[in-house]
Amino acid sequence: MADYPSLHMIIDGENISGGGRRTFDVVNPVTGEQIGALPLAEAADLDRALEVAEKGFRIWRKSTPQERANVLQGAARLMIERKEDLARAATMEQGKPLAESRIEVMMNVGLFNFYAGEVFRLYGRELVRPDGMRSTVRHEPVGPVAAFAPWNFPLGNPGRKLGAPIAAGCSVILKSAEETPASALGVLQCLLDAGLPKEVAQAVFGVPDEVSRHLLGSPIIRKLSFTGSTVVGKHLVKLAAENMQRTTMELGGHGPVLVFGDADIDKALETAVGGKYRNCGQVCVSPTRFIVEESVFEKFRDGFIERARQVKVGDGLEEGTQMGPMANPRRPEAMDRLIGNAKDKGARLGTGGERIGNQGFFYAPSVLSEIPLDADIMTEEPFGPVALINPFKGEEEMIAEANRLPYGLAAYAWTGDAKRQQRLAAEIEAGMVGINSHMIGGADSPFGGVKWSGHGSEDGPEGVLACMVTKAVHEG
Missing domain, CATH: 3.40.309.10 (Aldehyde Dehydrogenase; Chain A, domain 2)
Structure with missing residues (x-):
């Protein structure tokens, strides 16, 4: 289909394709026919993404709440302007009715605007202490996040995976589903076009087990956010345990x-x-x-x-x-x-x-x-x-x-x-x-499960706090 977007990865603001990389055939579920060829990351691409994410975290953790809010609100405005293009790409590669794809765009708009307000509410607290002492509790960004999003909500899932770390002051490497890459790229491009520093968010695609092992095997990654099946989620939690990476797991249900x-x-x-x-x-x-x-x-x-x-x-x-x-x-x-x-x-x-x-x-x-x-x-x-x-x-x-x-x-x-x-x-x-x-x-309500359906929450204040660590500071 001629109006399906060209496909690439985004690393350090650069659109990466070709170069002899392996490719994945993206198909239209209506016909089963190929509509795009997606380049898959090699080890060198993932190493570069990790290096950039480490640099991006150093930049973005120092950003002011207003800077983060400006980016999130700007991206929300761009998603409204590009709603038809984003929705059409999602329907072409995933199959859902166009009306549902449009709703997904607006879900992201609502979430990004909510997070733009939430960045001003990431308060800590001051504890009661005797005169001459001061004890505070702080919330600080956890660090570079590896985020894995599935194909069933090709716009909404990447929006959740990108919005929360960016609101918290983290950098993020997004590995969205290979079946629905154009949607994820479109959401990330809105953030970049709204002024997000190019080092802060990357999009890679690849053989899932290769990518997850490579990213989670690096001490640069401080948190894993995953949406998908319980079987894969359990596997990724085991990988994350090796480096004690924090996890948010939104897994299967029934x-x-x-x-x-x-x-x-x-x-x-x-x-x-x-x-x-x-x-x-x-x-x-x-x-x-x-x-x-x-x-x-x-x-x-x-x-x-x-x-x-x-x-x-x-x-x-x-x-x-x-x-x-x-x-x-x-x-x-x-x-x-x-x-x-x-x-x-x-x-x-x-x-x-x-x-x-x-x-x-x-x-x-x-x-x-x-x-x-x-x-x-x-x-x-x-x-x-x-x-x-x-x-x-x-x-x-x-x-x-x-x-x-x-x-x-x-x-x-x-x-x-x-x-x-x-x-x-x-x-x-x-x-x-x-x-x-x-x-x-x-947007203001925590989304997540219990038992084998995972742990942690996305959306709401809980979604941002899931990308932060708590620090107690005691001054004598």
């Missing part, structure tokens, strides 16, 4: 949704169906395991199936498309495997369960119900457009099912009982809980 008999079922259905098939279900906080009280199970299941069949699937660039293709050929293969296994175990397929067309990576919106708990899909995050709907007897059993898995990223509940809402808020094991709502994120 979002439970508790639906009680006293809920507004129509509102729950309208909200849940839109949430489930957003970004083709390729969302770590996607509502997935619907834990439905027996009294409303059939109504909820049948209503979900009816609405799923009405979802318009197509090219994300076309007007009216509600769900695009999956992002890469691995995802439809995983869906076939997981849905097939569930059916073999006795699950009922209400709709979908198959690919659409003979090109690209399209998959039908799918609904499984009455699924045995020993089916693979009930323990393995499907990360695709499938809803899992099972009946349960009552609150105690439903909470136990919600907490059954080792994941705890996002959870949802629908009930009209105010006291039950408070019990659920306390008893559900998740980093984020939505009650009668699927809105669980915001």
Whole structure:
């Protein structure tokens, strides 16, 4: 596609491509055809990025709050000006509808503007001491950050990975997903064009294990920020332990949704169906395991199936498309495997369960119900457009099912009982809980999980503080 951006790495402000480097074929998920060739970093490129990041930290840690705010606000303004180009690139390389890509741009705008204010609120505190003594607690930037972002939110994930370290006064090396490089480059370019010193943020791409081992093997890197699967996250935490690098890990989930008999079922259905098939279900906080009280199970299941069949699937660039293709050929293969296994175990397929067309990576919106708990899909995050709907007897059993898995990223509940809402808020094991709502994120709200879904937070004041260390200073 002629309007897809040219691809490169950015190191020390220089666009780097060619030079005999290995390349990665970027494809359009609608057709499966190549739209770009991405240069991959060699060891020398990574060494250069580390050297520049060390220099960038020395520069940026001395920046004033106003300087950091100016850059973040300037980048936000540029993202608004470039919204259509950024959104179009994201849709071309990831597949999601253009409307969703535009929302991602504005998510970054909101986050950068919030962080621009937060840089003035990074207070320490003064402790109470006798006359003649002074003790203070300071927050200082942790140092160069290695940030790894996945492909499912090609604009939003790089925005999170870049915004927090820059607000805190750190430098950052961003390794975004090779499948969606143009989006990440576009976000970083907005920051550079807004006046960020070229030494402060770099973008590299490469063979993931090579890049992670190289960057985390360097004592220059002081912090790892990773969004991705639990399996890869555990591996990276082990690598980071060698140099005692701090970590923020936003890992996989398997979002439970508790639906009680006293809920507004129509509102729950309208909200849940839109949430489930957003970004083709390729969302770590996607509502997935619907834990439905027996009294409303059939109504909820049948209503979900009816609405799923009405979802318009197509090219994300076309007007009216509600769900695009999956992002890469691995995802439809995983869906076939997981849905097939569930059916073999006795699950009922209400709709979908198959690919659409003979090109690209399209998959039908799918609904499984009455699924045995020993089916693979009930323990393995499907990360695709499938809803899992099972009946349960009552609150105690439903909470136990919600907490059954080792994941705890996002959870949802629908009930009209105010006291039950408070019990659920306390008893559900998740980093984020939505009650009668699927809105669980915001620029000012911490985003992160518990258990195998990771630790630490992005967004909100917590996102900036995650890129800082605490120092106590005592003066006699």
